Amino acid sequence: MATTVKVEHSGLKKIVVPASPTKQEIDTRIPPKAKPLFKEVSVNGIVIPEVDILQEAQNHPAQTPGEALLEAARSLVIRELLWQEAKNKNLVPDNEDSTREDSVGEDNAGEDNSRQTKLDAAISALLESEIKTPEASEDDCKAFYDRDPSRFSTETIWQVRHILIGANPKDKKAFDQAREKAYVILEQVKKNPHEFATIAKDISSCPSAAQGGNLGQITRGSTVPEFENALKKTKKTGLLMQPVESRYGYHIVEINQIIPGKILPLEMVKEKIAAWLEASSWSKAVQQYIAILAGKSHITGIDLKPGEGPLVQ
Template identity: 40%
Template sequence: MTSGCGCGGGNGGSGGCGSATQEPVVEAPVALEPELIASSEQQWPIISVNGVAITPEAMALEVQYHPAQSREEAVYLAARALVIRELLQQRIAALGLAVDIGAGENPEEAATRLLLEREVKVPECDEATCVRFFENNRGRFHSAPLLAVRHILLECAPDDAEARHLAHVQAEVLLLSLTQNPGSFAELALKYSACPSKAQGGSLGQVSKGQTVPELERQLFTLAPGLADKPLESRYGWHVISVDQRIEGQALPYEAVATAIRTQLQQGVWQKALVQYLQTLIGAADIRGIALQGADSPLVQ
């Protein structure tokens, strides 16, 4: 089996078990109460916006972008997105907006951007608001911890249950051996690890957040210095971990995070203003075949 670890441990020990393949981001399911008009599960709902029909062909194409736990929910999400899109296009046509297409935009994207710039007015967050947010959330603004880590990777495919079980058992055996003889880590890493870092005694060097695959990082940064009391699992297999040093993150001054705070707060204000604007369009439109009301429903994905 070729190693897919990608930890970078063979190049001077910088980084740890990262990979060019990012863990897929899974969007949390939204609690919805879909209301659609359809005579059977196999048929598409009959929906119109101010007399303009949302075609089954459009829904069939859109539904692939809305994974959900059931077909009904996926169709609802797709139909909702198409209704909002149609509302925006009708508003653009009613205003007769002259579109200036920017780099990387298509005409529809450019027109939508121009419409929202014109009709969704968002006040700028002032300095006092940003400072108040910082003072009320100081615990959130720290530099990331830094760990000096060694590991032994017992590699196995993520979908091979038997190999996973055997690798876990072997990891427990190695952990017991290291508990009895801590000085043998480098020897065992060279003999058993599937990671290039075995040439450096398993050392990954100093690891900060963002340098390991997410499922390993979540476990790794909870560890205290010393030999971890159990193996850690990742997509690559099972890891026997030793944290040689842990440097805790430091509190950051306001000046270091002011821009990030302003961006975060401004984005929140923008989202609220956008939802209110879309609710206004919905309230003024004749929409048939789908119910879009509900203050808690996210209207834009």
Template identity: 40%
Template sequence: MELIDSITVSDIVNDFVPVSVNGAAIDEAEILQEMQYHSAETVEAAHQKAASALVVKELMLQRAKELELTAQVLTGENQEEALIRTLLVEEVKQPAPDEEACERYFLANQEKFTTPTLIAASHILLGADPQDQEAREFAAQQAESIIATLVKDPDSFADLAKQYSDCPSKEVNGELGQLEKGQTVAEFERQVFKMQEGLALHAVESRYGYHIVRLDKRVEGEPLPYNMVADRIATYLKDQVYRRSISQYVSLLAGQASIEGIDIQGADSLLMQ
């Protein structure tokens, strides 16, 4: 993070109140190192996030020591991470949501559980660098002219694609094939997936230039039955309950501890990073 990289320990170490947990100091250099993992608009905000994360970590490690826990270190984690994982298994329950809760969530969020909308589209790309304003203005004007031609002669799309398009799809009459959301750049997707079948009367602008688009087919997404998404819903709700349980657990530890120099915030999100 450029904001943090440009600041040395000597520049900042004396600017913040010392942080400690039950008398155990959180080293300021460690906080500064942790700041690189917490994006923020200001140094102060990044410091707050980093210090909070380290306080949560220290609370967990102190509790693990109090319980005399031991942990097997798994691949990709260190001893401290293994202890925290073991502590959470021991002290934070992860109840599975019941069927009624899953069904309620399904009924309240049915728009999330559909097959993807599919489209078949063809385009003529008039390429223009996003930094070349003159080229983009020319491409926009050229697009209007080609659209006017297509309105009069819709069957000329393939020939015009071969003549003008800067996309390799011109070799197949401009056809992009079947598309679903997530397969094209966002600015193109936002506009094309709103279209109904037929020729768009205005060019679609993207980072690549201007697209003359014809929507050849549109198949709306269909609702999925509950039994096809029940496991996904159960996993999601279980994760949400677990996150809340962690937040409550950390709040309990913090309430029983003597923490100086900071008020920890967003403990659950910090821990899950």
């Protein structure tokens, strides 16, 4: 047992200070139970463990941890709703007719993954049997296409080569020097356009220097926005009259070819439009179905409003 040390000072009351435990002593006190991070979440009496919500939150990127946890809880509530309805519809094999609580504390990852696979299969079977949406008609596809045909355009393609005078924007002095050098090189290229590839091989900071600065064909999103915006503003081929500033430094740019994008005819995109319309219709139907299930269920810990929360993947 631990002893105590009595300390006395004249004019003061006696103070009893607990002595430090010896090496032989073991603290057997039970630490206090950690407080839950949020209110208990349940669906018709079936509790969704906090650990499941924390794990699911990893699949829901959000601006704050709280938002990720909220989306995770909603997702698991929806899955539990659908799982319970699948059982009610006898879409779950008898040997799998268990609740979420049956798996709490299981350490066998293989069994847990197997149960998850069967849960997904049961939910898919439920949605397939309950959700019926019409196929997109010719008129539906045409109406969608006619709203904005430009959405169905091919990408503009630029055939480009460049000379990069590399510098870090955070180093103002070096970046200013790169700008000055870029203008000098640009004037050199203007006077001797046939030497573009040679100059690129000699001084360009880009790996494309080995190919004389050739970047090949560039489409939207294949380069940094600063570079792409400069290409979009240019309507003709040839050497750009100003260096292009980017996060990498300054570029002397030559556009060798521009292949404009063109609007595709309805016949070429009709199947994609139909698939999109049908997927959109199905998603809305699933949201409505989930809202109906939520309306007749007892859900605690979260407010599952119609149209909220992710769809089941």
